[in-house]
Amino acid sequence: MGIHSLLSLSVVLLSCVSPSETGPTPRVSFSLGSPGRLVTRFSSPDVSNTTTLLLSHDGDLLYVGARDAVLALDVSNEDAITLRSKLDWSPSEKDLEQCSMKGKKMSDCPNFIRVLQFLNSSHVYACGTFAFSPRCTYINSETLTMSLKPDEGRGRCPYDPYQRNTAIIVDGELYTGTVADYRGNRPVISRHLSEGRRVDLKLDDTLGWLEDPTFISSSFVPDEEKIYFFFSEVGREYDFIDKFIVSRVSQICMSDVGGQRTLQRRWTTFAKAQLLCQADNELPYNVIQDIDTLAPAEGAPADDTLFYGIFTSQWSVNSGRSAVCSFRLSDIKSVFSGNYKVLNRDTLQWSTRVQEKVANPGECGLHNASDNALRFVKENFLADDSVRPVGRTLTMVSAEHTYSHLSVQRVQAVNQRDYTVLFLLTESGYLHKAVLLQAGAHIVEEVQVFVQPQPVKSLKLSTAQGVIYVGTSEGVVRVPTANCSAYWTCPQCVLARDPFCGWDPNSRACVRVSNSKSSLVQDVDRGNVEEACSSVSLTHRARFSPNKLSAGELVSVSLNEVVRLQCPPSSRLSRQQWERPNSRLSSELYLHLEDGSLSFVATPTTLGHYLCLSTENGFQQTVAIYHVRQKSSNTAQSQPSSHPVTQAGARPGPRSKLSEGTSEESELGRTEPTQSSRDAQTPTPQQDRDPALWTQESGLRGTKLWEEGPLMSARGPSYLKELVVVSVLLLLCVSLLITVLLYTFRQRCRSRTAPQAGTPPRGRRTSMEQEALRGPCASKRNGKTPHSAQAGVLVSNGALTGSNGHLPNTPI
Template sequence: MPLGRAMLIVVPVLLQLSGFCWTATVSGLEGVHKLEAKVLDPDTFEGVANFSTFLLDRSSDTLLLGARDAILSLDTSDLDKPPRKIVWDVPKEKRRSCVAKGKTEVDCYNYIRLLEFLGDGRVYVCGTYAFDPQCAFLELSSFTLQKAEDGGVKMETGKGKCPFEPSQHYTAVMAGGILYTAATSNFLGTLFDISRATGPEQERIRTERSINWLSDPEFVSSAFIEQSAVSDPSGDDDKIYFFFTEVAKEYDLYTKVKVPRVARVCKSDVGGMKTLQRRWTTFLKAQLVCEDKPSGQRYNILTDVYTMQHTQGEPSSTHFYGLFTSQWESEQLSAVCVFSLSDINKVMDGPFKELKKNCENWINPEPVPTPRPGQCLNTELKAEGFESSLKLPDKVLTFVRDHPLMENSVSAAPLLVRQGVGYTKLAVSQTGGGDEPGGLVLHLGTDRGELHQVEVVGQNTTLLREMPLFSSQEPINNIFLHKGQALVGSPLSLARIRAEGCSLYPDCEACARARGLGCVWDPDQEACRTTGGQSGSDETVDDALRKCNVQEGRCAPFPRELRVFLGLRLLLPCVQLSPRPCSWEHPPHRLTRQHHSDLEVTVTEENLGRYVCTCQEVEPGARDPTPCRRAAFHLTLSDPTTREAVAAGGTRHILAVYILFFCLGVLLSLSVVFVINRRRGSGRQGNHLPDNSLSSGKGPGLLGSSATQQSPSSDSMTFDGFPEKRNGTATTNTTSTLLSNHGNGGHPGNSYGNNLIHRNPSNGHGTSLHGNCNTSGSGKFPTEIFAPDMMDGKTGERESGVGGGLGEPLRDGLREGMKGLEDELAKITMFKSGAPLAPCEESSI
């Protein structure tokens, strides 16, 4: 076949296939736009990336973003305005010195890790500065860094205020203009301190260098609780709380057991006179226990903490919502537990844990001296002559130095449990008032760029909606709730979406599922309205759904009929939000296996029939759990023609991408042949080639074969309206994804590869199999799902190569290759007829 003719065939095919791939790539954002979201992608920030810390000025609606070598300012009320930028980078000489010390070049930049208001119109800014932390002052009015006399940035040391490494776990909080931090304090990252990092030099104190105080901690969050003179007439001191995970030293086990902790220090603490000089005299810590007692499942890794004061002006109403995972689970597992400030203080006022040992026996605990060790100074102690921690007796200071851990733990049962989902960030909004709000909405960011909203009423949880916002390789690392909207950030992007209010739910069914938040459907206005009273009235979700003429309710799902064929492997979903177990009713057969709450089924004639998932839930006002039916399916056998049609339609996009790589290989081969022919022609005109040239005939077979990935060749099938299965969890992306590339998945500590995030326009996936989607982001979440031939994100590969040689057989090989291409194209339905690809409003590419 002449080269020109071959090019005329291949190039249009490539253009058509690339158009299909572009459509699949950009379609994933359509559902986000329908959710009235404003998404700023990496192009908006003009090369600025690695956003690690956010600071929101609620008075001016200004959001500050700390990035690599830069600080950005955005107007949250108008995100179309170009962001303002300050460049604060590291000199090249200092970067070279950092690399010479053994650090990677990517780490030797200035990653902004701290942004805190100083209260005088300035912001305190700290960055890693090539493993030499430095801090500066940002003038908000002019949005410039304060200058030194030599014209450069006025800087001061950031050691103890900011971590050395970009990915190190770290937290800080400003209390009365004084900065309190929990960070590493040396270049190697082996020393950890909780300290008062600013203020008068003699009042800058830190923790004792003892494993009993801090044992390889991973700091997560901190909170400043300011006491109110009205609500606390005792004159108790203000307190700062730190949340972290550390290696437990109180357990005699061979493996390292991690436990979540909460630590407390007092604001007026200035250390001891002789004992604990320049050290905390009020440092106490307790274990946090997030455990579902009926199942015995405990979640021991703390990921994030959101502090919320349920009643404004009452510090005692403060609750801490903790995001947990498990050290012992091989698959992703996330849970949310809530701890009250009063429960934490009760444990801090309780017995101390004795950590000392004598040979193999625990020694008798020491008597607790007076005044009580670790107690904050109040009016009563000051009246007894203890106006300052410097006046505390040595026996009190010695006791608190040796007994930082409390005997009792702060325990809570999980509000929410999700299997197969990795949550990275949490924010909470409430409806109602008082210590027991009528309803809560948990805004949960995932490690795959999604935002989930879950309603919590009493002990029941309902998944309201799941929104893909960013690339699947962009974990969400910041969520701010402001004026009924959520500002959601990742290391590369930013999104603003509506997060509160009944008007979020556009139809009757979605509004009914938010019944616990005080939402009711107005049929006259065809809109979801608030009831105006206390959320969660006597009307249940099922009652509200019946008014929408929906047959199924929260615990009465309508059975879905699935037409399947023999040998098909599928995964029937049952979305479990509560920590209580779920069970399946199904025809007895050995080819079924439960994956957490989902059920894997290999279809045979014996196991056709009814499948029902029932979970245990606790109704409002009840003590014992009651069964709640969450999913129902009915499997029936389809005819062979249906199987062939569905399989052909389902693999259409997979084959299209395969043909794309096939054509690229052929195009490359044709280019090589073209160059060879030119060189042959010039050789015949007198241009002599060396003996080892390609035209000498010594190199037959040097053109290697190319291998491309493809999905497994086994049977597959898709159904309309099925949500995507990601790591065992149903989401609103109604696609079944093959060859899913999870990428780095993200980490709460912002450790993304070499600490540098690169933009991936392919959204982190390989090849996807698209079904017929209709996702509107309206809050409707179908419970059916289908995952053929692979469970929990496993992928399959098949290699297919195209090769050829040189010399005379080359033209025959190319002719056969082009004929094979025409045969491949003829096998695909979309080339047989004029039918387009299945329309898809969202994609998981």
């Protein structure tokens, strides 16, 4: 069994294993238009597909390549983005008609600007698809007017607006990666706008240097004088049934001018290698989506340049998953200086064999080499080894989000250490800000930038202004990289673990980190609140004492009413817990809901105080305080037969702040859910910018609710004694009535059975007299009713007697 068969089998086996990693969860989430995370948006009815962005050197102007237009946006104002000038550049009616005759949709025939680069200090070079007939032109950056008539843009810009491309201008020369034909079958990496002794170059496509590539990005490394291209293509070195996609990095030297006889006007320094973004015992993330370059820190060598990329997998087992890998320039250089694979021209199979090196592929200065050396580099351009990620591990992986674009920035924190911050755009329309720590990636926040998924072609970061621009099909969105004012307390500022933000003890505010403020409180690595905020934070038990209970929300309810107390989570990483003073929340009386709220039926036992505690990273804080009491008689309202529900903290009701006594709804009661697709809810900063505000500040201002002790204040009025007294009195009355009736009946019986004067002796009565004296009762006992003529009754002294000397109906 060959190596390719083994690799195929391993892919099949690994595809049966479901991924176990879920990735980091965003700590807080801001929905679109949330007042706690303001974003600036530019849109216009006549402007669409603003997908190519170019930021000026001073950061005050943003050039936008849109459909049939090039815009110059003024972004110097923090509160708004305004249109300074606009250049209309659209195909003629004849061009559109020819595009339609070629079988293309009319919606794809406009001029989509796909190349926008600074040529020099006064001009911008722009290229567009122009009705499937690419055009390029020079634009004055000040007046936004064309300096020359547009010329042909084949090999510089794609024909199809949906095809990805990359372009970069270095020293006035344009380096591009795109397709050079109408059908998109001729991919090229070429150089244009060369002058003097230099000539335009492109790839030699006779040997298939590129196999159906998708160009992603390009980067210039000044110290190396090389251009690096990043793309994905079909890996012909793997013998699979299906096409196996691999991610590549390729290089060319800027000094390359082509060979004299062999490789004339062709690259002599082209080489490519595989980027392997793979963790142990997992399938590789083989399809690159986007990549950004992080320059080395000040004073570090150029070899420390890092390339951060987003990768996905082509297999269904990894559907919806994304991984971030970083690659070091020194590792890329090491792979290019190693061995190269050999292509068998007869079988078109790649193999690795030890061969004598006639030349080093990828080495600069080969334009003067011999024809034998140039033929060697022409056939040996695929490096044998793969470029492994830094640390041989994934920088970040997510099983929940699919990332499409990223930007990377290095930030210096209060402790003078550098931290890497990633800005990741999801396909669902959220921008994630993640800081890379030794323990793993930590997503500080997520910000919704658009509602419906839409094409995003550019993500531009301005480190000088501290903002990031997102180009979408509807307009341009500007998002500040820091949102320190959203954290109102020291614990929240520290728990955010945002290297941009630190707590200022003097102004008691979370502010942006700067070199002038070295006294800021911050703990990016651990987020330890107890140490960082030791001077201002309070312990949970101290806040729980009777005399230090902070102001809460008063909830007035009726007995037998269903009550629901809301508990706004301080973050999506926190855990909620309910407590009562000197009482236990039994499962028989209380129901803990999934959203963290508490539900119960209002009874004399359940009236009192309730505290919701939030625990995050070992720090516990009070986020909600409620005092549930029974409605007074003058304000009680009639209740329906079914149990009503009172939701404290969710809607207005007969409740007020205990500390003020006039407000009808507390701050903690104005929380709203933000995203039902996420499992946890996060309050918007305006409604509850920081629930921990109750823990430090209002806790010191709280009224003394428990002057008589926590237990006395926690209980409402009780009617148990009254119920017992009424029940006992009713029982006594019933017993007395029964006794009187029995006594009266007994007395009557005795009076009738007493012997009377004048009654003849029992032995002298005849049988007829005895039968008559028995009366009807005796006959009834025998089942017979005597006739009225036969039923005799004797009356003696006003008393009825039977023949036996007893009362009628009395047993003998």
